[in-house]
Amino acid sequence: TTKANLFADDTSLSCEGFSPYEIEIKLNKDIENVHRWLTANKLSLNMKKSEFMIIGSRRRLASIENSP
Secondary structure, three states: OEEEEEEOOEEEEEEOOOOHHHHHHHHHHHHHHHHHHHHHOOOOOOHHHOOOOOOOOHHHHHHHHOOO
C-alpha cells in the first residue's frame, strides 16, 4: 500500500513491499498520478527539493544492494 503524507506545502509518498521491484511499480504508478494532477492544475514539482530514500533494516538494505 502506498501512503501519502501531507504537511503544509510538503508531501511524501511511502510504500512497503516484499521486493524492490514491487515497490518500484507501486511508486512509479503514484508518481505518474501526481504528475498528471500537477499538469492538470498547471503546477510543477521542484526537483531540487525532491528526494528518494530507501528505509529498512540493515539486513534488508544489504539484500537490496546485492540484488541485480
